Structures are given as C-alpha cells and as structure tokens.
Amino acid sequence: MIGIGARNLPGWTHVYSGKVRDVYVPSGVDxxxxxxxxxxxxxxxxxAYDYVLPTEIPDKGRILTQLSLWWFEQLSDLTPNHVISTNVPAAVExxxxxxxxxKIFPVECVVRGYLTGSGMAEYKRRGTVCGVALPPGIREAERLDxxxxxxTTKARLGDHDQSITxxxxxxRVGEGVARELRAKSIATYARAREIAAERGIIIxxxxxxxxxxxxxxxxxxILGDEVLTPDSSRFWIANVYEPGRSQHSLDKQFVxxxxxxxxxxxxVSSGTHPPxxxxxxxxxxxxRYVQIYEHLTGSRWS
Structure with missing residues (x-):
C-alpha cells in the first residue's frame, strides 16, 4: 500500500512507510x-513518543538526508555504510x-555519553541504565566517565521501543554479534563526538x-538507516553547556x-494521539535543524 506520504516514482515500487521514511524497491533493472x-x-x-505527529517540519527530510550523507562520509574509514548512490528520481532529489x-538487526544501538532523558529517569530509580550500573551522584546532563x-527494542510502527540489557x-542476535554491535556503536559515537566537538557541538x-x-x-x-541527525541524536551547544540542568538542544527534544x-x-501517558x-x-x-546542519557541516543551508 502507499504509505502516509509515499508517492509514485518511475522505476520504483513502494513497499513500506515508517514513521519518517518511505522505502521503495526497483520496479525493473532500469x-x-x-x-x-x-x-x-x-x-x-x-x-515523538513513538507517535507520528499530524504536523510536518518544512525541509526536515532534506536536512536529515544531507546530514546523514555528510556523516557517512566522515565515518567511512571506520565502518562501512549502506549508501550506493544519490542519483535518485527528481521528485525526491x-x-x-x-x-x-x-537485514537490520532487531535492536536500536543507543550510545550515551551524557546522562539525560529516559536514561536519567532510570538512573534515578535504580542507579542503572539498561542494566549498566553507574556511580552515585550523577547530575542531569552530566558527562559520563x-x-x-x-x-532498545526496534518496535514496529505504532508500538513503543523498550530499553533492554x-x-x-x-x-536476540547472539553473543558475538551483540559484542560487535556494542563495540562498533561506541567506537562510532566516540569518533563522531570528536568531530562534533571541533565544531562546538556536544553529542x-x-x-x-x-x-x-x-x-x-x-x-x-554495515551501518544503515540515518546517522547522527537531530531525529536520532541529542545535540547541545558546547559554549553554553552546564551540567545539573536541562540544555538548549538543536534536535527534536524541543518538540x-x-x-x-x-x-x-x-x-503523554493518555494513549491518545498528540495534537x-x-x-x-x-x-x-x-x-534548530538548520542550525545543527550548519554547525556540523560548515555549509549554509539553502
């Protein structure tokens, strides 16, 4: 079926729509x-909160795609990615x-370098995040050692992701693969954090x-999907960062x-759809999406 915002594209057949992306396969060899x-x-x-909101954000899809492509290039020597080409139909250029x-592994590989959001909420209750024990006294938005x-789980559309150990x-994936996913995730985050820090941004x-x-x-x-975008990451401005409080973010935390x-x-807990x-x-x-694109890439968005 044609999804929420999917369109007919010459040479391609729509097969799936997620919360944000529409996926197509070739209709033929051409x-x-x-x-x-x-x-x-x-x-x-x-x-947000696992719901697709009824309002769109202008340019958002283009910013996510261009920023992902930029990051894939920055990280290409560290881990292979799924990009083949940007020679796409004009309607979605x-x-x-x-x-x-x-074949995507059925887990979301989340890496935290600072403690906030759902991670902080769990830490306050249990002193752990996803089974990882942390020392006492960590403040809101504080950098971890x-x-x-x-x-987390990778939920189907309409379901909620759940934290897992x-x-x-x-x-879910086997001990060896789990260790490799953990190592790749942390190494990729560490490299990206260094790149962002040079541009005055905290991931x-x-x-x-x-x-x-x-x-x-x-x-x-292989690294797939999007990577290090304001939909999938929390970005803070380094020169106004201060632990112990919420931060000014350049991502969808504002929403x-x-x-x-x-x-x-x-x-949020009502089970009803958001306004x-x-x-x-x-x-x-x-x-905010434009600002993080420009901060990271050094290019002006147009």
Whole structure:
C-alpha cells in the first residue's frame, strides 16, 4: 500500500512507510543496477513518543538526508555504510538515497555519553541504565566517565521501543554479534563526538542501526538507516553547556518538551494521539535543524 506520504516514482515500487521514511524497491533493472537496492526517501514527518505527529517540519527530510550523507562520509574509514548512490528520481532529489538492502538487526544501538532523558529517569530509580550500573551522584546532563551502550527494542510502527540489557541483546542476535554491535556503536559515537566537538557541538547520545547483507554467508556488519541527525541524536551547544540542568538542544527534544508541557494540553501517558504543533513550534524546530546542519557541516543551508 502507499504509505502516509509515499508517492509514485518511475522505476520504483513502494513497499513500506515508517514513521519518517518511505522505502521503495526497483520496479525493473532500469531503476538501478542490482536487485539488492532500496530507495529510501526521508519525508518531512516528525515523530515523538513513538507517535507520528499530524504536523510536518518544512525541509526536515532534506536536512536529515544531507546530514546523514555528510556523516557517512566522515565515518567511512571506520565502518562501512549502506549508501550506493544519490542519483535518485527528481521528485525526491535531496531527500533520498539509494542504499544496499540490509537485514537490520532487531535492536536500536543507543550510545550515551551524557546522562539525560529516559536514561536519567532510570538512573534515578535504580542507579542503572539498561542494566549498566553507574556511580552515585550523577547530575542531569552530566558527562559520563566513558560512553555506555544502552540498546532498545526496534518496535514496529505504532508500538513503543523498550530499553533492554546487553544480555537481552545477546539473546536476540547472539553473543558475538551483540559484542560487535556494542563495540562498533561506541567506537562510532566516540569518533563522531570528536568531530562534533571541533565544531562546538556536544553529542549527548545517539542511536545507530546496523545490518548485514541478506546474501547467504555474509557477516560484515554495515551501518544503515540515518546517522547522527537531530531525529536520532541529542545535540547541545558546547559554549553554553552546564551540567545539573536541562540544555538548549538543536534536535527534536524541543518538540518533546512542548508536547509534555501544559501548553499542549496533551497527556503523554493518555494513549491518545498528540495534537498538531503550533506554527511557532514548527518554526523553532526548523530553525534548530538548520542550525545543527550548519554547525556540523560548515555549509549554509539553502
């Protein structure tokens, strides 16, 4: 079926729509050489608390795609990625990429270098995050001594991701693969954190997805999906960072904060769908996405 925002594209057949992305496969050999290809199109949809919001953010899909491509290039010597080409249909130019078809592991590979959000909430209750014990006295948004791997389930559309332990991850993908995912995730985050720091940005935490080729016998673990975008990461401005309080973020935390405020009139735990975003929230969210793109890449968004 055609998804939320999917469109008919010559040479490509729509097969799936997620919260933000629409996925296509080649209709024939003319679309792209090789049947192992996907066309992944980033829409302007935005999700929060596992809901797709009824309001779009202008340019969001283009920013996510261009920033992901920039990061894939920065990290290419560290880990292979799924990008094949950006030679896409004109209707989705700038917001799409042709990628290798991967069998994605059923875990979200979250790495935290600072403690905030759901990680801080769990730490306050138990002194742990995803089974990782942490020392007492860590303040809101404080940097951890070393990054930690805190995976979650990869829920289907409409379901909620759940935090899991490393042992849970090993039960899902095998002990050896779990160790490799943890090592790759932490190493990729560490490299990205260094790159961002040079540009005055703190990456507080981020999420990666990895997979393998569906070809029989393939074992190479490949970085897929999006990478280090304001949808999948928390970005803070280094020169105003101060532990012990919430931070000014250049990501979709601004949307989460509005949804959980009294102004929205929405109860996150109600089970009802969230309201539309007001124009001011849309504009400020767009502004933050543009700012993080420009801070990181050094290029002006246009």
């Amino acid at each position: 679309a792209h050489n090789g049947e192992d290809a996907y066309l992944i199109v980033a829409s302007d949809r935005i999700s 700038g917001r799409a990429m042709i990628t290798r078809r991967l 070393r990054p930690i791997f805190t995976p 490393f042992a849970d991850t090993a039960a 507080a935490d981020t999420k990666f997805e990895f997979g393998v080729s569906p070809d029989a016998g393939s074992e190479e673990i 989460r904060d509005w949804l959980s405020s009294e102004e929205s009139g929405w109860d 539309a975003l007001p124009d001011e929230v849309v504009d400020k969210t767009h502004e």
